Amino acid sequence: MIKEGDTVQLTDGKNSFFLKVKKGEIFGTHRGNIKHDEIITAGYGGEVKTHKGHPFMILRPTLHDIIMFGIKRKTQIIYPKDSSYITLKLGLTDGMKVLESGVGSGALTIVMANAVKPSGKIYSYEKEEKYIKNAYSNIKLAGLEKYVEIKHHSLDQPLPENFFDAAFIDVREPWLYIDNIKKSLKKGSPIGFLVPTTNQVSNTLQALKENNFINLEVVELLERHYKPVPDRLRPEDRMVAHTGYLIFGRNG
Amino acid sequence: MIKEGDTVQLTDGKNSFFLKVKKGEIFGTHRGNIKHDEIITAGYGGEVKTHKGHPFMILRPTLHDIIMFGIKRKTQIIYPKDSSYITLKLGLTDGMKVLESGVGSGALTIVMANAVKPSGKIYSYEKEEKYIKNAYSNIKLAGLEKYVEIKHHSLDQPLPENFFDAAFIDVREPWLYIDNIKKSLKKGSPIGFLVPTTNQVSNTLQALKENNFINLEVVELLERHYKPVPDRLRPEDRMVAHTGYLIFGRNG
Amino acid sequence: MIKEGDTVQLTDGKNSFFLKVKKGEIFGTHRGNIKHDEIITAGYGGEVKTHKGHPFMILRPTLHDIIMFGIKRKTQIIYPKDSSYITLKLGLTDGMKVLESGVGSGALTIVMANAVKPSGKIYSYEKEEKYIKNAYSNIKLAGLEKYVEIKHHSLDQPLPENFFDAAFIDVREPWLYIDNIKKSLKKGSPIGFLVPTTNQVSNTLQALKENNFINLEVVELLERHYKPVPDRLRPEDRMVAHTGYLIFGRNG
Amino acid sequence: MIKEGDTVQLTDGKNSFFLKVKKGEIFGTHRGNIKHDEIITAGYGGEVKTHKGHPFMILRPTLHDIIMFGIKRKTQIIYPKDSSYITLKLGLTDGMKVLESGVGSGALTIVMANAVKPSGKIYSYEKEEKYIKNAYSNIKLAGLEKYVEIKHHSLDQPLPENFFDAAFIDVREPWLYIDNIKKSLKKGSPIGFLVPTTNQVSNTLQALKENNFINLEVVELLERHYKPVPDRLRPEDRMVAHTGYLIFGRNG
Known part of the structure; x- marks a missing residue:
């Protein structure tokens, strides 16, 4: 379960992004924008799509x-x-x-x-x-x-x-x-x-x-x-x- | 501070022993016996001697x-x-x-x-x-x-x-x-x-x-x-x- | 001693060139031209200069x-x-x-x-x-x-x-x-x-x-x-x- | 072809011996004796037997x-x-x-x-x-x-x-x-x-x-x-x- 303040990893197989989740915010990628709220809803292992429809998998990042x-x-x-x-x-x-x-x-x-x-x-x-x-x-x-x-x-x-x-x-x-x-x-x-x-x-x-x-x-x-x-x-x-x-x- | 139940390492530079400390008990080595109570008193970084006078340093063991x-x-x-x-x-x-x-x-x-x-x-x-x-x-x-x-x-x-x-x-x-x-x-x-x-x-x-x-x-x-x-x-x-x-x- | 047909290495510390020596020929580098005859005369361990005055040391190249x-x-x-x-x-x-x-x-x-x-x-x-x-x-x-x-x-x-x-x-x-x-x-x-x-x-x-x-x-x-x-x-x-x-x- | 003076390697898979071949001589192993003349006759890649019947393969030894x-x-x-x-x-x-x-x-x-x-x-x-x-x-x-x-x-x-x-x-x-x-x-x-x-x-x-x-x-x-x-x-x-x-x- 993803809580506000958690750091999550978004990956599409090629690129990875690391962000701290905060309700109401929006994260911008070169493939479009993602709503933090949707990340919280989807949870670890889930998928979110940018406003352009590009999918990212949500991972709990390892320290590595x-x-x-x-x-x-x-x-x-x-x-x-x-x-x-x-x-x-x-x-x-x-x-x-x-x-x-x-x-x-x-x-x-x-x-x-x-x-x-x-x-x-x-x-x-x-x-x-x-x-x-x-x-x-x-x-x-x-x-x-x-x-x-x-x-x-x-x-x-x-x-x-x-x-x-x-x-x-x-x-x-x-x-x-x-x-x-x-x-x-x-x-x-x-x-x-x-x-x-x-x-x-x-x-x-x-x-x-x-x-x-x-x-x-x-x-x-x-x-x-x-x-x-x-x-x-x-x-x-x-x-x-x-x-x-x-x-x-x-x-x- | 060493508490009953802690695992301590005794070393004389050549040999190391690992033991769980229990009040009243005695630990036997090839260089003589050591009272657990004296280990607790000496603490980490301290020294204990066997009944034959051989000194051991007391270490907090690493997981390694x-x-x-x-x-x-x-x-x-x-x-x-x-x-x-x-x-x-x-x-x-x-x-x-x-x-x-x-x-x-x-x-x-x-x-x-x-x-x-x-x-x-x-x-x-x-x-x-x-x-x-x-x-x-x-x-x-x-x-x-x-x-x-x-x-x-x-x-x-x-x-x-x-x-x-x-x-x-x-x-x-x-x-x-x-x-x-x-x-x-x-x-x-x-x-x-x-x-x-x-x-x-x-x-x-x-x-x-x-x-x-x-x-x-x-x-x-x-x-x-x-x-x-x-x-x-x-x-x-x-x-x-x-x-x-x-x-x-x-x-x- | 360098003989006609030998492969020699020219080096100025930065660049190395490998060439087979032939009397009368000229070897061109980015720092100027070198006469093969002068290489033969100078011998291994010797120095030749290009027509622009840039010096090269002559080495017998290792197979490496x-x-x-x-x-x-x-x-x-x-x-x-x-x-x-x-x-x-x-x-x-x-x-x-x-x-x-x-x-x-x-x-x-x-x-x-x-x-x-x-x-x-x-x-x-x-x-x-x-x-x-x-x-x-x-x-x-x-x-x-x-x-x-x-x-x-x-x-x-x-x-x-x-x-x-x-x-x-x-x-x-x-x-x-x-x-x-x-x-x-x-x-x-x-x-x-x-x-x-x-x-x-x-x-x-x-x-x-x-x-x-x-x-x-x-x-x-x-x-x-x-x-x-x-x-x-x-x-x-x-x-x-x-x-x-x-x-x-x-x-x- | 093995010539007098060559160094050969004898191996039975477990042990290897290195010897310089000399006509008329005999080489002793823990599994029996071998005549140098038979080594010369058998040649590299050939086999010789000790007087007790134990076989050795004859190899041209590598420098290694x-x-x-x-x-x-x-x-x-x-x-x-x-x-x-x-x-x-x-x-x-x-x-x-x-x-x-x-x-x-x-x-x-x-x-x-x-x-x-x-x-x-x-x-x-x-x-x-x-x-x-x-x-x-x-x-x-x-x-x-x-x-x-x-x-x-x-x-x-x-x-x-x-x-x-x-x-x-x-x-x-x-x-x-x-x-x-x-x-x-x-x-x-x-x-x-x-x-x-x-x-x-x-x-x-x-x-x-x-x-x-x-x-x-x-x-x-x-x-x-x-x-x-x-x-x-x-x-x-x-x-x-x-x-x-x-x-x-x-x-x-």
């Missing part, structure tokens, strides 16, 4: 689809293959308080917020004010704004909170802030990082060792898609070769 | 660690790299009702239950009765038994429930049951499969097409670990080369 | 560079990562007679011819006459035409030669021709195949088993490039995800 | 099989996926003179010698005298000793030869010797390196840049094997995740 096709990107995002794995490695579950920095376009924030809701929260520190508005807008599209607090704050300053059950850091030089972060992270809690270069991995590992973090791990995930043709099954010609190296540890 | 090191395997399990991605691709969130078959050792069930709690539930149909007890025991270790119902049921029979928001199928010949599953899955809802061979991928894709499933995708994830040594950073010598192919679609 | 940047492609080619491995798996060495089909653009032919020269030869059967002229031209660019014979011939006809020490088959439905090929391949000799889909792999394996080929293997090679920056070392963003599956066996 | 199963390893070797690619990237062909250091167990030496024969030669400088005898023995097994010269020499000393058309360096700290190597390598000639860690890649790239090498590339090759079963085709469970990073450039 919202992140890959719905949100507006102002930065490089953390991809679902990585964000889903991060969530499991950090042990995120209902009720946890999580430090994130920076928020970027909010792609990881969305996945982590979904994992700690309804009683947990993501505290995301972003030093670039220009990204914050867009990130909030993306998080709202995913309907998760109640579980996220974004603060304009740089990691080189003492953190305003110090009760964190887990942390994920996606900044250019994480090794500069490890001792600062450590003060806000509960003892024994998991921490993760994403960095694109091997030099950053080395520097981050070094700082983690010096600050007595334990259970250090470095891992990368590769995602390979296949053409879904039963009698000519084969991998796609090209793939993303690299998003970043993931580093994990615990505050020992 | 429970699945990889805590649960008892009676079947091949679905690994975290796959189960976390599956959860995102199926769009699992608080409140959803999910069909799973079979339950196996419950590794995927745990990850999915964590994603739909507190108000959703996983309904897991398992045709091999012998696996069910162990799976329940594993799910209890993760503290998620309230969000899982396991039924001894084969997919070749009509399903007892028909209200599913999503489904994940991990059986040998999924293509035999697609039309049966389709009847229980809400229109537009996501479905996923894991199969190890390319022949199974082809057969499953064929059956999905014949049953008008849409948005078909085939993907595999590769997980590569590195030795976490800052000045000699390099991949591990060997890796898991294959767990299975993932297939996704929607009930169109 | 000729294949990737020098030859004209009228078909999908077999890439160096695969062709070099094929050569080693087939055990190619000076003196061997090798069956190839089809010739395509000659990229694999060049690598195999280099491996069997000076006393061996590649016999390449191509059923599409339109590809032959271009393939010859490419093989000449590599200076290997003495070690290759291309015949306009389809594998569904008895082969004109029957003395082969090894074979490599790159056609759409290799399983149709296995018994025909077997008659021309010496007992115990290695054979290889490249096919893009898993269905083709299954069909080819089936036919090889039915024809008593032994030591069957299926392998794929993935090639991942890194940005060569010492202090920001990282994989390229994208890579070729698939060229083909390689199948190997011996005529048992 | 000699390297993987025939040679004695006293060091980590360079694997065929890498050595075949190296040969193509260095542009090795009949007549070239190639610098190698160190020789290790001779696995790469064998592949490179096969590529430059009959009129070229590999000059292999090895600073550890203890490896040289074994390397020679392995190269003889491959029948390539005429095309290889191994010298007990360290790269920190001026090289005794300075006429090299190509070079491949597999030592722990190659960046220490780049300027020394450069003096012996013809201008414009290709050079390659294999190193296992990312730190070594960075250091080597840095030294190559400082010494004006051009066309720098870093690449790794991954080799994934499949179970060759037509109706249950799937990757092997595990694979080699890392042998080393390959670095290539030209002496600019």
